[in-house]
Amino acid sequence: MNFQGSDYHEVVEEYGVHWNFFFTLAAVKVLSSVIFSHFGSHNALRAALAVGMGHHVLLTYTGIEESYILNSSISRDESFIAANREGIASTVGYLAIYLASVYVGKVIYYSHKPKAEDWLRYGVRAFCQISILWFLLWALQSTPICRRSGNLSYIVWALATNYTLLYIQFAISFFQVCFQQLGLIHGPLICYELKVCFFVFF
Numbered sequence: 001m002n003f004q005g006s007d008y009h010e011v012v013e014e015y016g017v018h019w020n021f022f023f024t025l026a027a028v029k030v031l032s033s034v035i036f037s038h039f040g041s042h043n044a045l046r047a048a049l050a051v052g053m054g055h056h057v058l059l060t061y062t063g064i065e066e067s068y069i070l071n072s073s074i075s076r077d078e079s080f081i082a083a084n085r086e087g088i089a090s091t092v093g094y095l096a097i098y099l100a101s102v103y104v105g106k107v108i109y110y111s112h113k114p115k116a117e118d119w120l121r122y123g124v125r126a127f128c129q130i131s132i133l134w135f136l137l138w139a140l141q142s143t144p145i146c147r148r149s150g151n152l153s154y155i156v157w158a159l160a161t162n163y164t165l166l167y168i169q170f171a172i173s174f175f176q177v178c179f180q181q182l183g184l185i186h187g188p189l190i191c192y193e194l195k196v197c198f199f200v201f202f
Contacts, residue, residue: 014086014087014147014148015084015086015087015090015148016076016083016084016085016086016087016088017076017083017084018080018083018084019084019086019087019088020087023087023091024087024090024091024094027091027095028091028094028095028098031091031095032095032098032099032102035047035099041102041106042106044099044100044102044103044106045099045100045103047099048096048097048099048100048103051092051095051096051099052093052096052100052152052155053152055092055093055096055150055151055152055155056151056152059089059149059151059152060143060151060152065089065146065149065151068085069085069086069089069148069149070086070146070148070149086148086149089148089149089150090147090148090149090150091150092150093149093150093151093152093154093155094150096150096155097155097158097159100155100159101159101162104159104163104166107122107125107126108122108166108170119174122170123167123170123171123174126163126166126167126170127167129163130160130163130164130167133156133159133160133163134160134164136156136160137153137156137157137160140152140153140156141153145157
């Protein structure tokens with residue numbers, strides 16, 4: 001495909017010339033379906049680690065991130081890939097985020113049982129996992145977070161921030177249930193949660 005004769009410098013978006021996030025979502029859905037059909041969704045964490053680390057090795061040790069994906073001096077007229085290299089590259093990073101999110105979703109779903117010890121066990125497990133993610137983000141501080149390439153720093157940052165917010169919501173819900181059982185609060189729990197969120201963010 002020839003893109004000669006067109007000036008793309010004025011129309012380049014975050015993901016490239018033609019690419020947008022809807023293409024990324026579609027690609028992630030298709031690729032994750034292929035992975036799950038071969039390895040099963042119970043291996044979502046292993047798949048996320050494999051995809052994320054493989055993407056990191058490709059970007060970092062081959063130098064393709066700086067020399068090609070983020071290099072504005074390279075023409076976008078050569079091919080569809082050249083014109084949309086950021087969107088295509090970041091799709092792999094978003095795939096790793098999605099696979100890890102499937103794992104987190106399964107952990108939350110199977111951990112939220114009526115018994116208090118199940119909630120506490122999940123709380124400790126999630127806290128350890130979140131701590132590891134923030135430590136990894138600190139260890140990767142030499143690699144700038146880049147959404148355009150979907151690098152490992154961005155993957156870890158996205159997982160750490162979102163998992164932390166989920167954990168805060170879980171902690172609020174857990175203490176609400178405890179306080180309600182002790183008779184310290186009454187009425188719909190959602191009202192107290194909204195008040196806490198309003199106080200924290202505003």
